[in-house]
Amino acid sequence: MPGTLLKVAAKSAAGPDSGLARAADRYLPPTPTNVSDAERVVSLGVGGALLLNALAGKHLNLLSGLAGGYLLYRAATGHCPGYQALGLSFANGTGPATAVAAGAGVKVEHGVTVNAPVEEVYRRWRDFERLPDFMTHLQSVKVHDDKKSTWTARAPAGMTVRWEAEVVTDTPNQVIAWRSLPGSDVDTAGSVHFRMAPAGRGTEVRVSLKFDPPGGKFGSFVARLFGENPDQQVRGDLRRFKQLVETGETPTVEGQSHGRR
């Protein structure tokens, strides 16, 4: 996976979290990726050879040194100033493979393994009113009876999105599925499957979520519900779910001390 490795070289670990992004920015110039992975590998190889030549040659060859450095820069950052000047981009697609935006909706699927018995994991998820503990976009879930509940999600500018949900399948320790009822702000359906992982490795939890907002409003609804990236949001939710079930808390450094920034 040369692409992955090059991302290491480029320290391209910056997430959208502002503080971290700032730290990572020191290592990663804020330039768009417009060089494909394959081309970055070639840049790395040729650039390295040129640079070594320039360093090790009998005569210091300034030109190939500069060219080598330039290609290495492209390889490391995935950014080519030349391409940018020409308005070209050959970057590989960066969208998450599992968040399939199809027609009217968006679908996200993810899995996580939780080191706890399937009964406990199922029970924790089935406790809908505690979903907001790990689904950070949810403000509250109010359970009315075995089947019906009201979900309220946070949206920008203090607004909220609300829908009535109905459990359509509930097989203890195996699957829970739900969908929103007509008249809601958003059409949504979701399911979560539980399965014992092999040889005492805990419980595999697989979530599938689908949103079909009313026509025309697709973009704004999804953005409201999930921020920029629904895929990241669901991954984060599952990570927090695992942390909560396994450790009883979510690890944090928010609110700790530090010196002058």
Add this chain to the structure above:
Amino acid sequence: MKAVCWRGRASVEVETVPDPRILNPRDVILRVTSTAICGSDLHLYDNFIPTMMKGDILGHEFMGEVVEAGPEVRNVKTGDRVLVPFHISCGRCFSCSNQQWSLCDNTNPNAKLVEKIAGYSGAGIFGYSHLYGGYAGGQAEYVRVPMADVGALKVPESLTDEQALFLTDIFPTGYMAADNCEIRPGDTVAVWGAGPVGLFAAKSAWLLGAGRVIVIDSVAGRLRKAERDCKAETIDRREKDVLNTLDEMTAGRGPDSCIDAVGLEAHGATVVDHVLDRGMQMVGMQSDRPPVLRETILACRKGGVVSIPGVYGGLVDKFPIGSAFAKALTLKMGQTHVHRYLRPLLARVEKGEIDPSFVISHRLRLADAPSAYRNFRDRKDEYIKCVLKP
């Protein structure tokens, strides 16, 4: 409170910052009584580990007195004197349950960053960059300890701070390095680096049944220490060719296991090597300098073990994978699983089988941190291990 803060390459300052507070139910707050500077801190000081931010509080080797405990902490209470492993482990995930504590699934709040680089993230570490979680460190008057119900261990009255402190990191690190070598009676173990980790690896090799221990470095005072305190034979790499000397010493077999207790800031075998490796590091072609890694692989006997406690952070050039393959070597590495070794090693210290305080060369105040970092990095004045008293 006062805390040692990172300010950029080769710059730390003791600043006044807000006292830490409990953020999660399994936290405790310690009043730090002793803390130390580690070779790993030098990688931050020299700016080789990305994602440090100005103002980050350093320090992952510390112990102290519990001044406040969260509602879920029952193993220790206010007033207890405890030590704390350098990495934070939940004790309940698959990794922790399988004794791979430093690979804990749950304690890195920035796991997402690491996943982009490594696929999956290990544990968070105190004071060790945002890649490792961004936790405030213990080179401070007070520190917040998450998951303290699993990490914090009460220190027996009979032991001084100096005898207990290194159980937080370098003693288990040297010990795991030797443990990874799967030493059989009579084995020859070669250790690159006579820093604190190398010295503990040498001592541990004896504890685990080695027949011969050879330590390689270029700092005379450290080599003397290895001879005197660790009963090691030594090779001064400025005077002798390391590979030839090891081959001669083992009559053509090579050491049974080789320990890289140096890591990513190693000095090259020759000036040319060193300049090339540094140059590549500077232009971003490799993030780590691997001369010791290369040497351990070339030196090791066929079928032997290369054990790597030295820290690496990214990519290296010319990794002799062909030699490792040809000789069917086993490579073992990683952050130390401190919790795995904590109690057995504490027992060894209590029984007097080893007194870890032998590595201490300097006892200083927290306020001395800026010069202590500089002198330790420059190997000045026989600096081997500095303990700071807040």
